[in-house]
Amino acid sequence: MAQNIYDNPDFFSGYCQLPRQVQGLSGAPEWPAIRALLPSLAGKRIVDLGCGFGWASRWMREQGAASVLGIDLSENMISRAQEFTREDAITYQMADLETLELPEATFDLAYSALTFHYVRDFERLARMVHRSLVPGADFVFTIEHPIFMAATYPRWTEDEDGRKTWPVNRYSVEGERQTDWFVKGVVKYHRTIGTTLNALIQAGFEIKAVEEFAPSLDQIRENPALEEEIERPMMLLISAKR
Amino acid sequence: MAQNIYDNPDFFSGYCQLPRQVQGLSGAPEWPAIRALLPSLAGKRIVDLGCGFGWASRWMREQGAASVLGIDLSENMISRAQEFTREDAITYQMADLETLELPEATFDLAYSALTFHYVRDFERLARMVHRSLVPGADFVFTIEHPIFMAATYPRWTEDEDGRKTWPVNRYSVEGERQTDWFVKGVVKYHRTIGTTLNALIQAGFEIKAVEEFAPSLDQIRENPALEEEIERPMMLLISAKR
Numbered sequence: 001m002a003q004n005i006y007d008n009p010d011f012f013s014g015y016c017q018l019p020r021q022v023q024g025l026s027g028a029p030e031w032p033a034i035r036a037l038l039p040s041l042a043g044k045r046i047v048d049l050g051c052g053f054g055w056a057s058r059w060m061r062e063q064g065a066a067s068v069l070g071i072d073l074s075e076n077m078i079s080r081a082q083e084f085t086r087e088d089a090i091t092y093q094m095a096d097l098e099t100l101e102l103p104e105a106t107f108d109l110a111y112s113a114l115t116f117h118y119v120r121d122f123e124r125l126a127r128m129v130h131r132s133l134v135p136g137a138d139f140v141f142t143i144e145h146p147i148f149m150a151a152t153y154p155r156w157t158e159d160e161d162g163r164k165t166w167p168v169n170r171y172s173v174e175g176e177r178q179t180d181w182f183v184k185g186v187v188k189y190h191r192t193i194g195t196t197l198n199a200l201i202q203a204g205f206e207i208k209a210v211e212e213f214a215p216s217l218d219q220i221r222e223n224p225a226l227e228e229e230i231e232r233p234m235m236l237l238i239s240a241k242r
Numbered sequence: 243m244a245q246n247i248y249d250n251p252d253f254f255s256g257y258c259q260l261p262r263q264v265q266g267l268s269g270a271p272e273w274p275a276i277r278a279l280l281p282s283l284a285g286k287r288i289v290d291l292g293c294g295f296g297w298a299s300r301w302m303r304e305q306g307a308a309s310v311l312g313i314d315l316s317e318n319m320i321s322r323a324q325e326f327t328r329e330d331a332i333t334y335q336m337a338d339l340e341t342l343e344l345p346e347a348t349f350d351l352a353y354s355a356l357t358f359h360y361v362r363d364f365e366r367l368a369r370m371v372h373r374s375l376v377p378g379a380d381f382v383f384t385i386e387h388p389i390f391m392a393a394t395y396p397r398w399t400e401d402e403d404g405r406k407t408w409p410v411n412r413y414s415v416e417g418e419r420q421t422d423w424f425v426k427g428v429v430k431y432h433r434t435i436g437t438t439l440n441a442l443i444q445a446g447f448e449i450k451a452v453e454e455f456a457p458s459l460d461q462i463r464e465n466p467a468l469e470e471e472i473e474r475p476m477m478l479l480i481s482a483k484r
Contacts, residue, residue, distance in 0.1 A: 147389060147410055150474075153402055157409070159395050165411040167401055168389055169473040172456030192475070193435055194452040207449045210436040214414030231411040232392075233434070 002098050002118055003187040006052075006074030014182030024055040029226055030142065030213040030235050034113070037209055037239040039138045041065045044108040047132065049097060049141075050115025054081030057090050060111070069107075071095050097125055102132035109133075112141035114235070117149065117188045120176075122196065126203035133242040139205060140240075145212060145233040149177055149190045156228070166232035193236065205240035213237055244340050244360055245429040248294075248316030256424030266297040271468055272384065272455040272477050276355070279451055279481040281380045283307045286350040289374065291339060291383075292357025296323030299332050302353070311349075313337050339367055344374035351375075354383035356477070359391065359430045362418075364438065368445035375484040381447060382482075387454060387475040391419055391432045398470070408474035435478065447482035454478055 005011050019027035028034075042064035048057045051070030061068050070092045072078050078092050085092070097119045110129045119125055129139055148154060150171040159165040174195060177188045191199075197207060212233035215226040247253050261269035270276075284306035290299045293312030303310050312334040314320050320334045327334070339361045352371045361367055371381055390396060392413040401407040416437060419430045433441075439449060454475035457468040 147413070151401065151407065152405060157399075159393065159409055159411060161394065163394060163411050165393065165409045167399070167407045168410050169401060169405050169407040171389070171474045172454065172472045192454045194454045197439075197449065197452045201450065207439065208443065210439045212414065212434045212436045230414045232413045 002073055002096055002120070004073050005183070005186050006072075007076050008183055011182045011186070012074075012076050020055075021053060024053075025059055028113075029215050029219055029223070029229075030237065032216075033211055033213050033237055034140070034142060037140050037211065037237060038111075039109065039140075041109070045106065046109045046111060047071065047102060047107045049100075049110060049112035049129075050118075051081060051092065052077045052113075054085055054090070054092065056111060056113060057081070057092075058085060058087070061087055061090050065089070065109075067091075069093065071097070071100065073097070100125075101128060104131050105134050107133050108137045110137070110139045110141075114142055114144065116141060117144045117190075120189050122189075122191060123199045123202070126199045126205070130203045130205060130242055135242055137242045138208075138239065139200075139242065140238070142213075142235050142237045143196070144188065145236045146171065146190055146192055146196075147232050148234045149188060154179065164228050164231050196236070196238070200238070200240050205242060208239040208241050209237075210239075211237040244315055244338050244362070246315050247425070247428050248314075249318050250425055253424045253428070254316075254318050262297075263295060266295075267301055270355075271457050271461055271465070271471075272479065274458075275453055275455050275479055276382070276384060279382050279453065279479060280353075281351065281382075283351070287348065288351045288353060289313065289344060289349045291342075291352060291354035291371075292360075293323060293334065294319045294355075296327055296332070296334065298353060298355060299323070299334075300327060300329070302351075303329055303332050307331070307351075309333075311335065313339070313342065315339070342367075343370060346373050347376050349375050350379045352379070352381045352383075356384055356386065358383060359386045359432075362431050364431075364433060365441045365444070368441045368447070372445045372447060372484055377484055379484045380450075380481065381442070381484065382480070384455075384477050384479045385438070386430065387478045388413065388432055388434055388438075389474050390476045391430060396421065406470050406473050438478070438480070442480070442482050447484060449480070450483050451481040452478070453480075 025031045044065050046065050046068045048070045057068040057070040068090045078094050151167045151169050157165050177190050213235040220227045267273045286307045288307050288310045290312045299310040299312040310332045320336050393409045393411045399407050419432050455477040462469045
């Protein structure tokens with residue numbers, strides 16, 4: 001079973017303060033880039049893997065989705081999502097993505113934001129998602145970028161000119177990484193970009209787009225703290241088609 | 243026009259000493275990984291973009307290719323390639339990949355090793371290669387990995403434990419990078435992985451495999467100097483299909 005860090009009270013209270021949890025989708029600087037990857041949602045049956053508080057699930061329903069199934073490992077997240085939702089077309093389910101089995105050929109879109117780097121067996125997950133989609137369906141997701149995750153000590157350093165610089169080592173050593181984020185020992189799984197893309201292709205997906213999120217100049221003007229994101233990508237956005 | 247560093251005498255004399263130039267394909271640790279991406283070559287009409295001394299061109303003909311056209315910007319490389327080749331089915335042509343136009347629907351495989359990072363306009367190149375291939379043809383190439391190329395000072399540092407660590411900055415700032423390799427001021431063009439893959443997809447290719455070369459344990463046992471390559475990928479290998 002995946003580590004359920006979101007039900008750790010210290011983690012959860014820190015996590016709840018993040019702009020993207022307080023403000024929802026508009027608090028996530030990568031959201032415009034994700035939207036650009038999403039197909040038209042009208043009439044679509046959607047599964048949201050790692051739905052958290054359900055911000056995206058509700059937004060997708062507002063865009064005309066026929067139904068949204070939000071899945072999350074965390075009881076905290078699911079109960080908060082249910083509290084925020086007044087919509088019969090949105091349902092939430094507590095489940096572990098390591099073992100989840102969705103019904104076959106049921107969804108038109110699988111969506112996931114910043115969740116799959118908590119999943120150890122991405123190959124299994126990719127095959128399961130593929131089976132759950134109808135032919136022609138989309139699979140759009142974001143993960144922490146492997147450049148961001150690879151190193152033993154993933155934190156800013158400086159180069160000879162004082163420029164913010166991100167260390168990379170152990171890039172080809174895939175597997176568990178422990179990081180301190182609100183609490184000590186949050187477990188994530190590092191995979192190379194190649195491994196992630198090849199797992200999708202092997203599962204039967206066609207890669208449609210790969211984006212390594214960097215803020216726009218407008219975003220940096222509005223929020224100068226984002227400028228460091230041009231130095232190294234923190235997030236990988238992938239769009240694939242069954 | 244692309245910088246023609248290979249016809250700089252100081253660069254060329256240094257370059258000729260590289261194991262991969264002295265020993266040919268077996269001197270390149272990534273060669274087994276490239277071979278794994280190549281389709282059967284029997285009867286294929288192949289273009290080798292940035293053929294250098296023609297090591298791969300000749301090997302592909304030995305594997306049964308019907309014909310190989312080797313293209314290189316460097317007069318030094320092309321004349322050396324011609325000298326080494328006694329085969330009417332292999333022809334060489336001096337040309338700049340920035341402006342090259344190949345005949346349409348003529349090749350079954352386009353191959354390139356460590357060349358496209360010298361090309362400023364990869365979108366144009368990808369579209370041109372796509373037109374030159376027949377439907378179902380393969381496009382297999384290697385480039386320097388953007389993790390390797392991005393930083394202002396791309397050279398080993400150490401982390402807190404003394405582990406070899408590679409600096410990344412300016413990752414999302416695409417464009418020219420100057421590096422010192424045998425001579426000062428070798429010009430290369432940094433692109434993110436996303437940009438490279440999306441240019442291929444936009445040109446009409448389907449991505450078949452993405453490999454970020456890392457040496458095997460056997461290769462490290464034979465050549466311990468390769469061990470550092472597990473810390474950060476130096477090369478990106480891509481297989482695509484028209």
